[in-house]
Amino acid sequence: MKKFIPSLTVLILLVGLCVGAYFDLKYDYLEEAYRASLFGVILITSIILFIMINRMINHKNKEKIKNLEARLDIWSKISYHVNQVGEEVFNELPVGIILIDDRIEEIQWINPYASIILDGPELNEKIQNVNTELYELIKSKNSKAIVKIKDSKYECIYKKQFNVLYLFDVTEQEKIKEVYQKNLPAVALITFDNLEESVVGLDISEQSQIKSEYLGALSDWVESYSGYLKQLVDDRLLLLITRENLDKMMETKFDILETIRKISMGYQLKVTISMGIASWDISYEEIASYAQNAIELAQKRGGDQVVVNIENEKIHYFGAKTDASTKNSKVSARVNAQTIQELIKSSNTIFIMGHNQTDLDAFGSMLAMFKMAVSLDGESKLNKYLIVDEEKLDQTVHPVYLELLEKEPDLKKNIKTTEETTKMIKKDSLLVILDTQSKEIVNSPEILELTEKIVVIDHHRTSEKAIESMFSYVETSASSTIELLIELVNFFQDEVDITPFESSIMYAGLLVDTNTFTYRTSARTFEVASKLKELGADAIEVKSWLRHDILRTLEINKMTSQMEVFMDKFAIVSSDQIYDDRSFLAQVSESLLNIKGIDAAFTITKLDDITVGISARSYNQVNVQILMEQLGGGGHLNSAATQIKNVDIKTVTEQLKQLIRLEYEEGEIVRVILLEDVKGKGKKDEIIEVANGYGQFLVNGKKAVIANDVSLDALKKAQELAKQKELDYLELMQKIKSEIEGKKVTVGIQIGPDGRLYGTVTTKQIADEFEKEHGVTIDKKKIELSSEINSVGIYSATVSLTKDIKAQFEINVVGAN
Known part of the structure; x- marks a missing residue:
């Protein structure tokens, strides 16, 4: 009907025109015959125009229809190809497709590729019975997951709105990612704890022997993991390894810690080792900064441990089997006292606080720091405040606190609550936090962000949630924070006036944290106790405070x-x-x-x-x-x-018991053969006797096998084979030694007018020149120079082929043209 509308419109217009012309001519003064002829001409012209316009409209409609027919023909052809492509995607391309009924969690349809992957599951089969990982993906809030099916890995995408699963084979990609991950760099900083303090009283030769034994043990351990070890200073070293070897070190829980302890026990020394390791996919400079933070954390926690910082993982801790070694040096206390004095003097206001549930050690330390600030007040009119919330005081502290206010009423004006402090503290105010480093248990966590000047003094081991501070004095070998504060008092430039009642509070803190001098006490602990007694601490009064109601x-x-x-x-x-x-x-x-x-x-x-x-x-x-x-x-x-x-x-109780079992369970003794080194138990291939529970733990973890006739026979054969290989290796090294011993190589290098070298002679140059002249390849890492090469001349070099087999040759350094 629509196609006739233009024609009808034209017809109506023409008819209207003719009628109008007829009536117009009817009233004209022209003759009747002439009017009739003129009307006829108009009518014929209108008819002709109507026919022409109608034909034009019809022609346009026909062209439009032809175009539509052509487009339909094209679409029908495209539809066929699209159907063919869709069928190929569903049935031939390596994309697994599974339709799921999300109500009953059954497979409604599966394409051939997915069917091959999943070993031909049947329709209406529960997806949980086909693959548990796919089932977990469907039930979870995630839309993607990497799932291992047989020996391949697939990226699974679940479209919840369509209830469809897509499986893409990413095995090769995952292998490449795995290789990349394994070869990510790991940087370690290593220190020997308490080394210099322990050997200072020994003669030079004995010191050298002991240090060599420590370094030798560390070097052998690093070599077993293909690492690069570089000594920075006497007791500080740099280690470079890959992530793969770092994972192996973590599996053995860094057994080098136990090795160093055994050496120390042999010499009756308190020397341990600490490491800070970082492995991130970032620049070496940034990794090194993380490693530095890790070694500082290990030392703050008392040493004898390894702290590992791996990207996207929680901080790992290993070791810390012994308590922190006590350092008797007064130098550290003096330097820290000087630093704290300077920080106080440079501030207009100081706020002092401890931890939530403030105990006597924390409260006594707060008083000691307050009195230290008072001694530095002088003419500077330093504003100094203790942050105390009565409801956050420990029950043993609360009555002592009230008695203190009675004895020293002037102190009240220097005590502020957390709410009052938030209104007073400024960005340049000094905040001293005592007896904690944790953001979670500090007395007023809300004020940590209100100042940029924070000092932390504590005796607890540091965790990764430590408060960021501009200065921290953390000594984990100290019995209490009071011990650290009283040591600092001795090095303050002006006398710190501590009243007998205040010294009694501090003495009480010392008793509480040592359980009446039972735990973590040392000579310095008793020195501090003696100092507090001199200041008037009343032991009887303290005892009365600590009695239980x-x-x-x-x-x-x-x-x-x-x-x-x-x-x-x-x-x-x-x-x-x-x-x-x-x-x-x-x-x-x-x-x-x-x-x-x-x-x-x-x-x-x-x-x-x-x-x-x-x-x-x-x-x-x-x-x-x-x-x-x-x-x-x-x-x-x-x-x-x-x-x-x-x-x-x-x-919680069951979790605790399980941890205790793993560490300390004893029972029926079994003999096992270690398949790898186990810290504190033995080395690989060693036969050890352990409790049955722990033995099963080692066997289940594939770290050991039960020592029976079959395994013992296999071990014997393996040891014989290893021994023969070792003999063959030693024979080969002796042969190589004969090819190196007594030889000479000439190395040319640019020299200046004074005869000194412009460049340096490297072990790589020496190794390359030796291979060029004598056809023997030498590992540059095994070349040791007897002295620094800094001018022309003849130098001797030693090649360490094994621990006992060494070869020497000469290097003739000449000036090059």
Whole structure:
């Protein structure tokens, strides 16, 4: 109908024109015959025009129809090809496609390629029965995952809106990524802890022998992992390795730590080793900065450990089997005292705070730092404040705090709450944080971002969540923070006036943190105690503060009566009751530790509705710090704790028991052959006797096999073969030695007018020249020069083929034209 509308429109217009012309002519004065002729001409002209216009419109419509027909013909041809391509994609291209019924989680349709991948699953089969990883992807919130199916890896994309799974073979890509990951660089900084202090009293030759033994052990260990070791200074070294070899080191838990300890035990020295390692896909400069942070963290935590920082992974800790070595040097205390004095003098305002649930060590340290600031006040009118929130004080501190305010009422004007501090503190205010480094347990975490000048003084091991500070004095060998503060007092330029009552509070902090001089005490601890006694500390008064009231005593006795003795020497107390007083948990653990035969005690309770806390105490045989760190906490060798959220008491208790079993379980003794070095147990191929549980752990972890007739026979044959290979190797090295010994090479190099070299003679040049002149290839790393080559002349070189086989030759350095 639409195509006739233009024609009808034209017809109506023409008819209208003719009618109009007729009536116009009717009233004209022309003759009738003439009017009729004229009307006829108009009518005929209109008809002709109508026919012409109609034909033009019809012609245009016909062209349009032809174009539409051509387009339909093209589309029909394209549709055929599109259908062919779609069919090829579904059935022939290497893209797996699976349609899922998301309600009943069954396969509704699968293309041939996916069917081959999944070994021909049937329609309506549960996807969970076909592949659990694909099922987990469907159930998860993710839309992509890499799934291993047989020997191949596939990128799986799940389109939830269409309930379709696509599988793309990415095996080769993943292999390339794996190779790339394995060869990522790892930078390690290594230090010998307490080396110079330990050997300072020995004669030079003995010092040299001991240092050589330490370096030799470290060098052999590095060589087994194909690393590059470079000595920077006497007790500091640089190590370069690949990520793959770093992973192997982590598998053996850095057994070099145990090797160094054994050497130290042989010489009766307190020397250990610490490492900071970083492996990231960034520039070497940035990796080195991360390695530096890691070694600083290892040393702040007391040394004798390795801290590993790997991209996208939590910080890894290894070692720390012994408590931190005490350093008797007064130089460190003097230097730190000077630095702290300068920081205080350069500030107009100083705020001092400890940790949440402030105990006597933290509170006593706060008082000591406040009095140190007072001694530096002079004419500068330094504003100095203690940040104290009464509700955050430990129960043992609260009555002592109130008594202090009674004895020293003027102190009140220098005490501010957290709320008051937030309104007063400025970017250039000095904030001193004592007895903690953790952002999570500091008294007022909200004020950390309000100043750029933060000083931290603490005696706990550092964690990766440490507060960023402009200066920190962390000495993990110290018994308490009070010990560090009183040592600093001795080096302040002006006398620090500490009242007898204040010294009693500090003495109480020392007693609490050492459990009455039981843990972590050293000569310096007793020096500090003596200093506090000189200042008037009242031991009887302190004892009265530390006594338990009758209700607390009854509650401790109630908890102790619920004790479970685990593996004959571990005491565990657990309760679903909420105890928000963390010091109470510590007191229960210490009470349990007083029981004969108990080596470690653990108190597990709720701290609030969603948090479970563990307080751990031990004697030297058990390192509770390692156990608590594995549960997300930390502390010291004999005193540690952790807090775990959103988990029940029973689960936490079972996790703790499992960790204890792995570390300390004893029972039926079994003999196993080690398939690799196991730290603290033995070397590869060594036959050792271990408890049955630990033996099964080694076997299940493919680190050992049970020592039976078959495995022992295989070991014997392997050892014989290895021995023969070693003999063949030594014979080959002797032959190479004969080809090197006594030879001479000439190396030419540019020299200046004074006869000195413009460049340097490298071991690579020497090795290349030796191969060129004598046809023998020498590893440049094994060439040792007897002296520095700094001018023309004849020098001797030694090639270390093995530990005992060495060859010597001469190098004639001449001036080149």
